[in-house]
Amino acid sequence: MTEDRTKLQWPKLATAIRAAREARGLSQVALAERAGISEGSVQNLEDASRRPGRIPPSLTKVEPHIGWAEGSGLAILHGGEPTPAPVVHDISANLRGGADKLRGKLPLRIVDELESDDPLLDSTVIRLPGANGVRMTVVVHGQPDATPEQIQEALLAWRRAESQLHGLPDGDDEPQAADGS
Incomplete structure (x- = not known):
C-alpha cells in the first residue's frame, strides 16, 4: 500500500521543527552541525512551502537534537504531536x-x-x-x-x-x- 503524500502536514512539521530548534537556542547552522547534515537540509525542513516527494532522511537525524523521540517527525506529518525524547x-x-x-x-x-x-x-x-x-x-x-x-x-x-x-x-x-x- 502506498502512502498518500498529499495528506501529509508539511507546514505543521516545518513550524514544529523551527519552534523546537529555537526553544533550544540553536541556529540552523548549529542544528545542522549536531545532526551531521547540511544547513540547507535544515532550511528545507523548516520551509513550510516545501513538499518533497519523499520523507527526507534528515528528519530522523534532527529529532534527537531538538528534543524529540524517534518517529516524532512522522507523527507530526500524520497530524499528531512530537513525543519528547527520553531524559x-x-x-x-x-x-x-x-x-x-x-x-x-x-x-x-x-x-x-x-x-x-x-x-x-x-x-x-x-x-x-x-x-x-x-x-x-x-x-x-x-x-x-x-x-x-x-x-x-x-x-x-x-x-x-x-x-x-x-x-x-x-x-x-x-x-x-x-x-x-
Missing part, C-alpha cells in the same frame, strides 16, 4: 544502579566515571574499521553546574570529536610492536 540524565542514574554488575566487567576508574553525578550528555558505540566486530564505547559527561549555553558548546565539541572518531582510518598499516619491529 538523558535518567540513563546516567540507571548506569549507577547497575554499577555492581559493571564492576566485574570494567576498570574501576571507568565505573567511577559512570557513577559520577555529572550529567550524561551523550554516548555512542563506534565499530572499529577492519577489526572484525570490535567496538568502542564512549560516554560523554558534562559539568554539573553548566549553563544551557555551556552544555550546547560541550555537545558541539563532542559532535566534532565524534565525527573524527567515526572517520578513523582503516588501519591498513600494520601496528608496530613495542620494540619498533
Whole structure:
C-alpha cells in the first residue's frame, strides 16, 4: 500500500521543527552541525512551502537534537504531536544502579566515571574499521553546574570529536610492536 503524500502536514512539521530548534537556542547552522547534515537540509525542513516527494532522511537525524523521540517527525506529518525524547540524565542514574554488575566487567576508574553525578550528555558505540566486530564505547559527561549555553558548546565539541572518531582510518598499516619491529 502506498502512502498518500498529499495528506501529509508539511507546514505543521516545518513550524514544529523551527519552534523546537529555537526553544533550544540553536541556529540552523548549529542544528545542522549536531545532526551531521547540511544547513540547507535544515532550511528545507523548516520551509513550510516545501513538499518533497519523499520523507527526507534528515528528519530522523534532527529529532534527537531538538528534543524529540524517534518517529516524532512522522507523527507530526500524520497530524499528531512530537513525543519528547527520553531524559538523558535518567540513563546516567540507571548506569549507577547497575554499577555492581559493571564492576566485574570494567576498570574501576571507568565505573567511577559512570557513577559520577555529572550529567550524561551523550554516548555512542563506534565499530572499529577492519577489526572484525570490535567496538568502542564512549560516554560523554558534562559539568554539573553548566549553563544551557555551556552544555550546547560541550555537545558541539563532542559532535566534532565524534565525527573524527567515526572517520578513523582503516588501519591498513600494520601496528608496530613495542620494540619498533
